[in-house]
Amino acid sequence: MSxxxxxxxxxxxxxxxxxxxxxxxxxxxxxxxxxxxxxxxxKRINETDGAFVQAESELAAIxxxxxxxxxxxxxxxSSSSPGISLKxxxxxxxxxxxxxxxxxNMQRGGPGLGNIAPSQSDYFQAVKxxxxxxxxxxxxxxxxxxxxxxxTFLAFDLADKYRNPVFILGDGLLGQMMEPLVISSDxxxxxxxxxxxxxGCKGRKxxxxxxxxxxxGVLEAHNRHMQDKFSLIKKTETRVQHFNTRDADxxxxxxxxxxRIAKAAMESARAKGLKVGFIRPITLWPFPDKAIEDASxxxxxxxxxxxxxxxxxxxxxxxVNGKARVEFYGRMGGGVPCEEEILACVEASLKSxxxxx
Amino acid sequence: xKKTKKIKKTKKVKKTKKVKKEVxxxxxxxxxxxxxxxxxxxxxxxxxxxVHRLVCEAIDEYGIRERVIAVAPVGCAVIAxxxxxxxxxxxxxxxxxxxxxxxxxxxPNNIVFTYQGDGDLAAIGTAEIIHAANRGENxxxxxxxxxxxxxxxxQMAPTTLAGQKTSTTIxxxxxxxxxxxxxxxxxxxxxxxxxxxxxxAVNSAHEVLRAKRxxxxxxxxxxxxxxxxxxxxxxxxxxxxxxxxxxAADRIxxxxxxxxxxxxxxxx
Numbered sequence: 001m002s003x004x005x006x007x008x009x010x011x012x013x014x015x016x017x018x019x020x021x022x023x024x025x026x027x028x029x030x031x032x033x034x035x036x037x038x039x040x041x042x043k044r045i046n047e048t049d050g051a052f053v054q055a056e057s058e059l060a061a062i063x064x065x066x067x068x069x070x071x072x073x074x075x076x077x078s079s080s081s082p083g084i085s086l087k088x089x090x091x092x093x094x095x096x097x098x099x100x101x102x103x104x105n106m107q108r109g110g111p112g113l114g115n116i117a118p119s120q121s122d123y124f125q126a127v128k129x130x131x132x133x134x135x136x137x138x139x140x141x142x143x144x145x146x147x148x149x150x151x152t153f154l155a156f157d158l159a160d161k162y163r164n165p166v167f168i169l170g171d172g173l174l175g176q177m178m179e180p181l182v183i184s185s186d187x188x189x190x191x192x193x194x195x196x197x198x199x200g201c202k203g204r205k206x207x208x209x210x211x212x213x214x215x216x217g218v219l220e221a222h223n224r225h226m227q228d229k230f231s232l233i234k235k236t237e238t239r240v241q242h243f244n245t246r247d248a249d250x251x252x253x254x255x256x257x258x259x260r261i262a263k264a265a266m267e268s269a270r271a272k273g274l275k276v277g278f279i280r281p282i283t284l285w286p287f288p289d290k291a292i293e294d295a296s297x298x299x300x301x302x303x304x305x306x307x308x309x310x311x312x313x314x315x316x317x318x319x320v321n322g323k324a325r326v327e328f329y330g331r332m333g334g335g336v337p338c339e340e341e342i343l344a345c346v347e348a349s350l351k352s353x354x355x356x357x
Numbered sequence: 358x359k360k361t362k363k364i365k366k367t368k369k370v371k372k373t374k375k376v377k378k379e380v381x382x383x384x385x386x387x388x389x390x391x392x393x394x395x396x397x398x399x400x401x402x403x404x405x406x407x408v409h410r411l412v413c414e415a416i417d418e419y420g421i422r423e424r425v426i427a428v429a430p431v432g433c434a435v436i437a438x439x440x441x442x443x444x445x446x447x448x449x450x451x452x453x454x455x456x457x458x459x460x461x462x463x464x465p466n467n468i469v470f471t472y473q474g475d476g477d478l479a480a481i482g483t484a485e486i487i488h489a490a491n492r493g494e495n496x497x498x499x500x501x502x503x504x505x506x507x508x509x510x511x512q513m514a515p516t517t518l519a520g521q522k523t524s525t526t527i528x529x530x531x532x533x534x535x536x537x538x539x540x541x542x543x544x545x546x547x548x549x550x551x552x553x554x555x556x557x558a559v560n561s562a563h564e565v566l567r568a569k570r571x572x573x574x575x576x577x578x579x580x581x582x583x584x585x586x587x588x589x590x591x592x593x594x595x596x597x598x599x600x601x602x603x604x605a606a607d608r609i610x611x612x613x614x615x616x617x618x619x620x621x622x623x624x625x
Contacts, residue, residue, distance in 0.1 A: 025459065025462065063456050064455045064459035066446075066449075067448075067456035067463075070446045090449060090452070198426045198445075198446055200426060200464075206445070207445075208445050210447045212436065212447060214436075
């Protein structure tokens with residue numbers, strides 16, 4: 001096994017992860033701060049037999065992905081917050097039709113046109129279902145350039161395995177920053193049987209990809225089937241990292257780029273002798289509520305840090321279910337918390353005591 | 358076989374009247390193989406059933422049934438896949454040409470066509486049709502223009518004629534208030550990516566034959582790799598025109614086709 005070490009920005013690493021996973025179709029529409037990704041895919045896919053389309057809109061881009069996914073290939077689109085809002089229509093259809101694909105959101109400040117600075121205020125949209133109907137996306141939250149590569153690679157396998165769209169929830173900081181990336185030469189995507197794909201009906205019955213189910217009880221049965229699938233995904237695909245949670249008085253919870261800042265704050269706190277732990281969800285859906293619940297048995301407090309007004313904190317509260325106190329520190333509209341800010345919050349919280357058991 | 362034997366027998370008996378009757382009942386236009394023999398949900402006098410059949414006849418004519426991947430619209434033809442015996446996917450409303458683009462780009466050897474109504478193509482999907490056409494996607498578009506939203510109860514479509522009463526223009530379409538009927542085929546025809554554009558109708562046997570030729574040609578264009586082809590079909594909606602099927606067919610000739618002229622608009 002040979003390893004290739006390169007310097008790349010996060011958006012490019014995401015694209016390279018897609019290429020390593022065998023992505024052969026990409027459609028997208030330019031929007032900052034994910035433009036390096038669309039340009040990278042234009043270059044890389046056109047070096048292969050795959051197809052790249054710069055779409056006329058986000059609506060068209062996600063629908064092109066729907067077409068390519070229905071035809072059985074590995075397909076991807078990417079955007080940033082306002083563009084992801086437009087894609088919700090297609091995402092709902094892809095989920096309903098059980099079509100595998102990968103969707104990347106390099107979040108920027110909102111609401112509205114907002115700004116182009118990093119943000120995490122699309123958490124609800126990603127994990128609760130931004131489009132209509134009862135569906136779930138598998139939502140992966142990378143925290144480094146390396147993980148943008150690794151988790152995008154994983155995303156394609158998960159999408160095919162469960163016939164479900166997989167969402168990469170990054171942000172402008174992760175997309176733009178450059179870090180060393182190690183690419184193994186022996187990464188091989190898993191091959192999944194796609195007998196459901198539309199390829200022309202030679203030698204088989206004609207296939208239909210549809211989400212319109214009008215017969216009495218048929219749509220409810222389909223929803224039950226989807227919920228069963230989501231239960232299975234929750235059981236098997238939850239991913240989380242813990243650090244120093246065993247003896248912690250307070251546990252920091254953060255994801256994505258904030259996770260690396262929060263982790264640094266934890267390390268500084270530990271150096272000062274403060275018993276601070278850290279939990280980092282890698283999958284935002286399925287949310288690692290078991291890990292949080294277990295930690296609440298021995299930590300009195302949680303401090304959730306996000307670049308939002310408080311979105312993931314609601315899932316932490318649901319997981320803790322009143323067994324510990326859950327505090328929140330957030331920055332909005334493109335504000336990025338620094339290590340010292342988080343450390344100050346931790347110290348203030350520990351000083352105030354008041355762990356609610 | 359049995360039938361022909363019977364006919365021969367009757368011939369021997371020389372009962373000429375009976376022979377004529379039996380010949381008259383012989384099915385000389387069996388269903389195309391690509392069209393399922395099932396009841397459909399279309400109203401009496403609706404043109405969709407005719408166009409579904411013409412599409413299937415063209416597909417059978419070229420022997421491409423096993424290569425076809427169709428994209429069904431949102432609208433009256435939303436469940437076209439219940440009637441067509443080949444691969445079909447649905448599409449979000451109006452995104453039909455974008456879905457077709459995704460399919461054709463990854464499966465260029467398949468024959469990909471969209472089947473869209475005037476709401477799907479000329480209203481909510483205007484951007485998608487213009488850009489698919491402008492990219493010169495090698496796909497075929499069958500565009501049904503009946504001037505109303507049928508599935509949702511007869512509201513005004515972009516193609517509704519001036520003065521036409523619909524459930525959202527109860528006193529008739531006012532050009533001042535609702536703007537002009539959209540001649541989207543003429544708009545598309547100016548794009549270099551469009552290689553074939555023809556407007557036909559299905560209001561009479563004569564027009565149906567012309568429509569069949571146009572639809573066949575549109576598929577041939579794709580088979581030959583020529584690029585984007587579109588056939589607009591002026592179709593009847595007796596239900597939401599408030600007419601009998603015969604009145605509706607006459608209206609195509611006397612009103613609709615005078616505003617939307619029939620014929621080849623572009624052929625490269």
